[in-house]
Amino acid sequence: MASTESKADVVRSLSADLAEEQQSLRRVLASITEAEWSRPTPAKNWTIQDQIAHLAHFDFVTRLAISQPERFIDVRGTMTDLQTYVDHIGPANLARTSEDMRRWWAQESEKLHEAISAADPNVRVPWFGPAMSLPSKITARIMETWAHGQDVRDALEVIAEPSPRLPHVARIGALTFPNSFTARGLDVPDQPVRVVLDTPDGHEWTAGPEDAEDVVSGPIEDFCVVVTQRRHIADTSLQTVGATAAQWMEIAQAFAGPAGEGRRPGQFARRDPLPAEDCDQARP
Incomplete structure (x- = not known):
């Protein structure tokens, strides 16, 4: 088992990777118009705004689980259906402007990183399934940020170099x-x-x-x-x-919850490996 010090190093490294993945998506969002926030993404009934509302809200929920686990468990106990709860987040934040959306997500992300920094590296974090180690919980946030970012990039037809994360x-x-x-x-x-x-x-x-x-x-x-x-x-x-x-x-399903619908065969062109040379996000 890793020592507290080495696990703390792992937590710091993962937190830095999460921040970089969040920043990568923020660079895409910085250049889109107000109207583009309403653009549909490949996720059924989810717009770009819905995707970012989901990330902001679950950065908050993750912070709650890390820093106030008893409160998180109380909130979790009020949910009758997780999927209904998830699907309600976007509509509940529909009135937010693009500027407000960017600011909200940035604030929630910053607070999450503060909670991670203050947490015991050995803490077990409650979640909607089994409790997770802090490194595993941060890794899950990296996955979710990247995956919802992929939906946003697909909606905008953004071509991006594969993420280092x-x-x-x-x-x-x-x-x-x-x-x-x-x-x-x-x-x-x-x-x-x-x-x-x-x-x-x-x-x-x-x-x-x-x-x-x-x-x-x-x-x-x-x-x-x-x-x-x-x-x-x-x-x-x-x-x-x-x-x-x-x-x-x-x-295959790397996330918790009921079976997802996924994507249809032929919905996207076959993905070939991208060139290795440096290229940031580029819109065709």
Whole structure:
């Protein structure tokens, strides 16, 4: 088990990565018009404004879970249906202007980082499923920020260099293999799956037993968009070996809650690896 000091270093590093992922999306939002905030995203019935309202609100909820866990548990106890609660966030903040939306999310993000900095690195954070370690909770925020940011970029047709934080998203995607099945009421397969992914810097990211017969392989960004249900596997360059690996990629779900609808095959063009040369977000 890591010492308190080393875990504190991990928490600081993850918090910095979360801040960078948030800032990457803020750069996209800084240049859009008031009207574009109402643009639909690939998530059914969600506009860009809904996506950012979700991020701002759950930065607040995460802060609550970290710094005031008893209050979070009380709030959680009042919810009759998590999906209904989630879907209500966007409409509840529809009257906010674009400037207010940017300011709200920035304020909630800053308060979240303050709560992370003040927290015991060994704390267990309550959530809507099992309690999580603080590093795991921060990693989940990185994943969610990136995934909802992908929806925003898709709505705006923004082309972006793959995020350096993708290994965090891939890690959650691999760890939530069982959740992909249980969310649909399916038995978790006994067959393990090896994940072998190519990163933009030329390295290989792996997870799962080295001797597993079932394998998922391809670009790390493609794996991340599939496990967060931002792309159907048919629209990526991922390859699978074995029935369990193939079934997993059809239903992969790295987030908690009921089974998501995901994306339709053919909804997006097949994703090829982007050039390695530096390029920030660019609108065609």
